[in-house]
Amino acid sequence: MNGWLPVARCTPQDCAAHPGTRRGPLPAAVLLAAGCLLTLLGVMCVPAVLLLRASRRDRLIRRWAYAVVRAFGVRVLVTGEPVGDRAGVRGESPVGELVVANHVSWLDIPLVAAVLPGRMLAKKEIRDWPVLGPLAAIGGTLFIERDRLRSLPQAVSAVAQALRAGSRVVVFPEGTTRCGRGPGGRFGPAVFQAAIDAGASVRPVRLGYRVTRRGPALTAGAPAVRAGPRGDRSAGRPCPSGGHGDHTGAVAFVGDDPLAASLWRVVTAAGLTAEVRVLPPVPAAPGTGRGALARAAQKAVASDSAKRPAVSVHQ
Template sequence: MSHWLPVSPCTPPGCAGHAGRARHPLPAAALLLAGCTLTLAGVLCAPLALPLLGRGRRERVISSWAYAVVRAFGVRVRVTGPSAVRGGRRDVWDGAGGPRGTGPGVLVVANHVSWLDIPLVAAVCPGRMLAKSDIRHWPLLGPLAALGGTLFVERERLRALPGTVRAVASQLRDGARVVVFPEGSTWCGRGPGGRFRPAAFQAAIDAGATVQPLRIRYRSGPPEHPVPAGAAAFVGDDPLAASLWRVVTAAGLTAEIRVLSPIPAGRAPGRRALAGLAQSAVDSDSANLPAASVHH
């Protein structure tokens, strides 16, 4: 592994436990079957159905399907904040909630906690994902990511990075929405995560695109007294199968995604400053977490 790759201190034993209510194995197994079946259905049907749809309808179908996948695994979804950026040349929304007209696309950036982040973000802001090449080989999710137009990057090949930036910038110039998890690795979500890497933000500057930050949290417990949930964390060398089972056995798990104020690329003098603005927005929102949730 290259020395420049981001490394998270989070580990499955230290971060991925669940102290709340647990489901009985039988309903948990039913949820696991339902989630995997719906995901597989997407893998099989996407090549046939999506090419026949226009851009707007295709995004609505992907959004509805991604939401259904998260719910099928037994996870509730809560979306807060301003109206989500709806993407594309003719369907991008500014901070005031009005149509912005034609122009470049949107770079969506979010903190990274779990494999659940992928369908969760797709449910709110469907777009082309930028993901590490390892995901291509994941069961079910890997083929689906490839069919969805994911831009895979080989993180250990530093020489490939400029080409990736050019590819993302090209998509943004064409009016696409590109989704990036700039921490470069998953963190447990209990407190501040990793530093936002600046490479993808260079693509936004090159294309004159808007950056749309999102904040992802996973909670458990009653709505009036939610507590951070470690069950969703997919960190370190955690096997995917173990993470799937932990999610479906954790009763009362809620995925919260907060849409933060968009940031025009021209607001910052460079990619590092732009990455800092986006991270500050996400970190400021996470500052409302209770002290007991902060990861040490």
């Protein structure tokens, strides 16, 4: 066990409960087919999309990623700091931006891409997957060897190089998925060294999933902007309690949960809303240690103020 492979206490049996109503098999199957087909269509279009200008490419990715989340029957609410089409486009900004978020589900990936598209970090094994692996590589995915501590400096160097080139890089520094209740996991500090080396800012993002009831607003006091992955083995203990009263574990992709089971749980859970809270950037000032930077980002994501809606972000 090393820093790339933390252990979460969440398990499907203890954490994947859905407090809301459920869809029948037929409408759930329609959503499943729509979500999978739209995902496959987007993946197959990657080579063509890369030929577009960066600003147009980002807008297209954001719309596609949002459509994927909606196709699986999940509404999206985005609040917090307004963001432009691109932070870190070559020629417009000297360096990119490191986006860090808590990790709950495979839905996190298209959800972040719907707001802040960028280059993702992924385990090296994905590079060898048929079809998806080569396309992920074409799309700029940064592959790392998570089970080899000696590969850590090389991974940090690759992220720093991407940031210096003006790319936005998206990382889930908890290193594993958790159900979304409680304070979340510790942010591993290694990747934050890349932001320090490149002189890039860190953009914390808070992800949450809840059940929404029918009404005028998705969240009390918040305007509705849009109405609408796999974790490591767990230690076999239930996750901590806490979170919102309407929190749902239906989207949690934890422990030894099969992807097919997680997909079906999502499409059968009615009333799901994904919340994306874009927080103010944390500068990687000279002299800042990677541990301090990681703790600052983790605190921002986990704090109560990060869960309260503010100014809506229009996509």
